Amino acid sequence: xxxxxxxxxxxxxxxxxxxxxxxxxxxxxxxxxxxxxxxxxxxxxxxxxxxxxxxxxxxxxxxxxxxxxxxxxxxxxxxxxxxxxxxxxxxxxxxxxxxxxxxxxxxxxxxxxxxxxxxxxxxxxxxxxxxxxxxxxxxxxxxxxxxxxxxxxxxxxxxxxxxxxxxxxxxxxxxxxxxxxxxxxxxxxxxxxxxxxxxxxxxxxxxxxxxxxxxxxxxxxxxxxxxxxxxxxxxxxxxxxxxxxxxxxxxxxxxxxxxxxxxxxxxxxxxxxxxxxxxxxxxxxxxxxxxxxxxxxxxxxxxxxxxxxxxxxxxxxxxxxxxxxxxxxxxx
Numbered sequence: 001x002x003x004x005x006x007x008x009x010x011x012x013x014x015x016x017x018x019x020x021x022x023x024x025x026x027x028x029x030x031x032x033x034x035x036x037x038x039x040x041x042x043x044x045x046x047x048x049x050x051x052x053x054x055x056x057x058x059x060x061x062x063x064x065x066x067x068x069x070x071x072x073x074x075x076x077x078x079x080x081x082x083x084x085x086x087x088x089x090x091x092x093x094x095x096x097x098x099x100x101x102x103x104x105x106x107x108x109x110x111x112x113x114x115x116x117x118x119x120x121x122x123x124x125x126x127x128x129x130x131x132x133x134x135x136x137x138x139x140x141x142x143x144x145x146x147x148x149x150x151x152x153x154x155x156x157x158x159x160x161x162x163x164x165x166x167x168x169x170x171x172x173x174x175x176x177x178x179x180x181x182x183x184x185x186x187x188x189x190x191x192x193x194x195x196x197x198x199x200x201x202x203x204x205x206x207x208x209x210x211x212x213x214x215x216x217x218x219x220x221x222x223x224x225x226x227x228x229x230x231x232x233x234x235x236x237x238x239x240x241x242x243x244x245x246x247x248x249x250x251x252x253x254x255x256x257x258x259x260x261x262x263x264x265x266x267x268x269x270x271x272x273x274x275x276x277x278x279x280x281x282x283x284x285x286x287x288x289x290x291x292x293x294x295x296x297x298x299x300x301x302x303x304x305x306x307x308x309x310x311x312x313x314x315x316x317x318x319x320x321x322x323x324x325x326x327x328x329x330x331x332x
Contacts, residue, residue, distance in 0.1 A: 001076070002321075003030075003197070004235035005061045005104035005155075006096075016104060017059045020079050021235060025098050031059045032094045034078040040085060053078075061107050061236075062287035065180055065196050072238070105153040105232040106199040107178060112288040113148040113230070114278060115174070115203055118269040121262075121296025129301050130211065143269035143277050148203075148291075149225045154325060156234035162309060162329040163226040166206035169307045169327060173252050173298030173315045174201040175245065175264055177271040178236055179288040186279040191272035194284065197238040198245055200315050200323040201291045202231040207301060231325050232289065242319050246270065249318040250295045254311055259303060262295035264317070 002021035007014050008029075019027035035053035038044055044052065056074040058064050064071055082094055117123055123135050138144075154160055162169055180196025203224065210223025224230070242248075245264060252260040274290055300306050307313070309329040316322045 001072075001079075001238050001241065002235045003061070003064070003238065004233070005106060005108050006101040007104055015059070016061075016108060018057070018061060018064050018075075019096070019101075020075065021098065022079075022083065022095075027096045027098050027101060028079055028082060029094055029096065030075045030078060031057045033057075033082040034074060036085075036094055037078045037081040040081065062109060062111065065107075065178065065286040068181065068286075103155045103157055103234060105155045106234070106236050107232065107287050107289060108153070110150050110153075110178075110287045110289045111285045113150050113153075113291070114145045114274075114289070115148055115201075115291035115293060116143050116145040116269060116274050117293040118143060118267050118274065119262075119293055119295050119298075120268040121266060122294040122298060122302065125297060125302035126299075129304070143274045145274070145278065145291075146220060146224075148230055152225060152227055152229045154228035154231040156231070156323050156325070158228060158231070158325060159328045160204055160228045160231060160325045161226070162327055163206050163209075163222070163229070164330070165222065166209050168207040170205045170207045170300040171252065171254075171307065171313045171315070172201075172203040172205060172294040173250055173260065173262070174203055174294055175199075175248070175250070175292045175317055175320075176201040176232065177245075177274075177290045177292075179275070179284050179290065180239075180286055182283060182285055184279050184283040185281065186276055186284070188272050188276040191275035192239075194275055195239050195271060196286070197236040198242055198320060199232060199236045200234070200317050200320055201289070202313065202315050202323055202325060203291060203294070204229050204231065204327075205299070205301075231323055233323050234321050237320050248320075249316075250298065251316040252298060253314040253316070254307070256312075259300075259305065260297045262298055264292075264295070266296055267292060
């Protein structure tokens, strides 16, 4: 399934929901679909059906992922029941046009965000662009990462706010794996079992500030941590729908112009190796986001091209979709 987080207006205010993308342009509210299924089966009254539906198919993405196979099976059963049902109760809106929805980040509140540097071509290109010589030897010893700000995520279609303290804003084309099972000291050969699905990540970077921070041996900090600085979406493709994540075309377009193209198969450190390394003497939790790092030539730093206010950046990964964001300078 392609699972997305979106926001609905309710009598109690905005509420997050979980949806399944159908036919590329419709979204089935999965918790509501489960509720409708229970009503169609006439197994309980509406109040009990609502309570059971939220337990079987939680409307929060992290809780949904924590539910594991039980929740996925319930969601698929409810989806099939709604799509194949002849009559739906009219009091509940179950199917929405995709274009009518306000999307949220694929995982709106992940318990952790780790971003790796897994593509050798990107590391070489970045080192060369910054005049730093050769790739550090330790990069080949284990997959390195930084921990990002889980409160600064942006959704597909949301404007990314240019940080006031930066002159050079850059994009970064990345794939992200979402952790589906709790675990610690996970062996590499079992790590794939802990992947719930995949999405697209744009790790926007204030390059001038990032360079200053990392020159003293720490960071990135404000080079990455700013409102809407990490875009995640548009949805999660469950792992069973993407059997080979290492054979996908990856593209960057800015204002409709192709800037870059790469392939996921050029990755040096695979997600299974990232998971095994990160879980050493540490517990991973459902909903955590693991960024791949930038694919080779997947950022402006390597290309010698920089974003301008008003630019629309589209990141596309074959089999997943397109993540689109406009960069804007507040107050201008």
